[in-house]
Amino acid sequence: MTFTSEPHPGVRPPPAATDGFVLNHTMLRVKDPVVSLGFYTHVFGMVLLRKLDFPEMRFSLFFLAKLNDTDQVPEETGARTGWTFSQRGILELTHNWGTEDQADFAYHDGNTQPQGFGHICFAVPDLVKAVKWLDDNGVEYVKRPEQGKMKNVAFVKDPDGYWIEIVQPELNANLGQPSPDQAC
Known part of the structure; x- marks a missing residue:
């Protein structure tokens, strides 16, 4: 593995003592x-x-x-x-x-005041199919993929009101980068 970290103030190289964490x-x-x-x-x-x-x-x-098909989960407790x-x-x-x-x-779901915890996230292979599945199962949305400024990202709620982000990874490759018309 050659990638170590994006540089940012406060980021430090992982110490050897954390290997295996x-x-x-x-x-x-x-x-x-x-x-x-x-x-x-x-x-x-x-x-x-x-x-x-x-x-x-x-x-x-x-x-x-x-789980993946390759996961080998032991039967013994x-x-x-x-x-x-x-x-x-x-x-x-x-x-x-x-x-x-x-x-x-x-x-407290963490997203009302005072805010704290935000959400968990599932990556899906096909966002359109995932949205249809969520709709078919009556899942409550906070935000649909076409709503708001961040497109191709959905947020739904679980039964306790916790937020779950839904993303299709390749649709978000340029997330957080200026669009060509915004570039200086």
């Missing part, structure tokens, strides 16, 4: 795991790798991934747990027991 997962808290698991497994085709329960603290963790924590791009859904029974309960 892997960004494994992002965690979202969910009100109702049945609803959220149904959404992520059906709408986004993810697979539940592991569920871990912590009765003494009254919560459960659900680790989901979008302990091996699968270890394998799960060695992967990239895992989504962890955390359920605090009892929230599903509270009608007015909701987590």
